[in-house]
Amino acid sequence: MIYLFDYATLKLIWWLLVGVLLVGFAILDGFDLGVSALLPFVGRSDVERRVMLNAIGPTWEGNQVWFISAGAGTFAAWPLVYATAFSGLYVALILTLFALFFRPVGIEYRGKLDDPRWRSAWDWGLCIGGTVPALIFGVAFGNLLQGVPFHFDADQRVFYTGSFFGLLNPFALLSGVVSLGMLTMHGAIYLQLRTDGAVQARAKRAALVCGSVFLVAFALAGFFIARDIDGFRILTMPSPDSAFVPQAKTVERLRGAWLGNYTPYPWSVLAPVFAFGASLLALVASRTRRAGIAFVLSCLGVASVVLTAGLAMFPFILPSSSDPASSLTIYDAVSSHRTLQIMFWVVALTVPLLVAYTSWAYRVMRGTVTEQKVREGGHGMY
Numbered sequence: 001m002i003y004l005f006d007y008a009t010l011k012l013i014w015w016l017l018v019g020v021l022l023v024g025f026a027i028l029d030g031f032d033l034g035v036s037a038l039l040p041f042v043g044r045s046d047v048e049r050r051v052m053l054n055a056i057g058p059t060w061e062g063n064q065v066w067f068i069s070a071g072a073g074t075f076a077a078w079p080l081v082y083a084t085a086f087s088g089l090y091v092a093l094i095l096t097l098f099a100l101f102f103r104p105v106g107i108e109y110r111g112k113l114d115d116p117r118w119r120s121a122w123d124w125g126l127c128i129g130g131t132v133p134a135l136i137f138g139v140a141f142g143n144l145l146q147g148v149p150f151h152f153d154a155d156q157r158v159f160y161t162g163s164f165f166g167l168l169n170p171f172a173l174l175s176g177v178v179s180l181g182m183l184t185m186h187g188a189i190y191l192q193l194r195t196d197g198a199v200q201a202r203a204k205r206a207a208l209v210c211g212s213v214f215l216v217a218f219a220l221a222g223f224f225i226a227r228d229i230d231g232f233r234i235l236t237m238p239s240p241d242s243a244f245v246p247q248a249k250t251v252e253r254l255r256g257a258w259l260g261n262y263t264p265y266p267w268s269v270l271a272p273v274f275a276f277g278a279s280l281l282a283l284v285a286s287r288t289r290r291a292g293i294a295f296v297l298s299c300l301g302v303a304s305v306v307l308t309a310g311l312a313m314f315p316f317i318l319p320s321s322s323d324p325a326s327s328l329t330i331y332d333a334v335s336s337h338r339t340l341q342i343m344f345w346v347v348a349l350t351v352p353l354l355v356a357y358t359s360w361a362y363r364v365m366r367g368t369v370t371e372q373k374v375r376e377g378g379h380g381m382y
Helices: 007-042 046-056 060-077 079-088 090-112 116-146 170-194 197-227 257-262 266-287 291-313 337-364 371-380
Strands: 150-152 158-160 230-236 250-255 316-318
Touching (some): 007 170, 007 291, 046 170, 046 197, 046 371, 060 079, 060 337, 116 291, 170 197, 197 257, 197 266, 230 257, 257 291, 266 291
Antiparallel strands (some): 230 250
């Protein structure tokens, strides 16, 4: 087989591709989760909650494709990461999956019965379906930054030595607050863009509250990463052409090591700067009724938060706290050269289609969702 890229270059390309998919998921599915989490609080009546659901209803399934694509990309590029994460973080991932079940069922079945108790139950189910995944995604990143307790034996079998409750440590919970605050802010700004009247006014207030919590938590998380969290640093690496040999490298844990990439790559400091600055400006734009500008800035802030974590951890994907040498990186947790090359062409063909479809769907579904439109829409509306 003729390879377009050498193995080392493909490893880096796939880190970038998975990062793009995660950013797309955080931006697009992120405001869906945020709107769901805010549903019982911003919507005070049945028709107001229907307005909120119809703001995300026509596009949420398309947004979910980015989440599925990110999972598929992880499986294709980093099978060791996929296997290790599911064996060690199984309970947390299953809880996330079960919470996500509330969204398709709740959105489709909430309006089937004109019963206040039925609809209220689904409203809280949708709230759980938005809140729990947003929180767990942040908790997961918080544990990645601290390292996950697993190791490989001589036969490359993975052993997880932690527990579910061990994942709920203070820094991980703070990271969960960062994620939940960020996505609810993002969802509130999206509601401000797509609705009017009382829903829009409450969404503006929710954006300020959630955004303020996010910015404070994000700043605190950065402080703890610099002062109290042991990062990881590679001392020696195996051959660039190696794979599936995580223990062939030497890794050390060092206080503040996650800030190490800012020295050789000073441009990477733009990620946390944009994360904080764009989110702060989004809140300013939201307060001054510039919802379109606020949403663009919120998208930039969300993307920058994901990039901040990714750039800080590079080249680590799944660090190990119990055996640092077992930590998985983009160099040794990766698929074969042939697999990466074939999947590169698959992604090169499908991601532009995904972007084109997403752009078309939002163009068709653009416009303000009003209470009058919901009432007149009958069964054609959620």
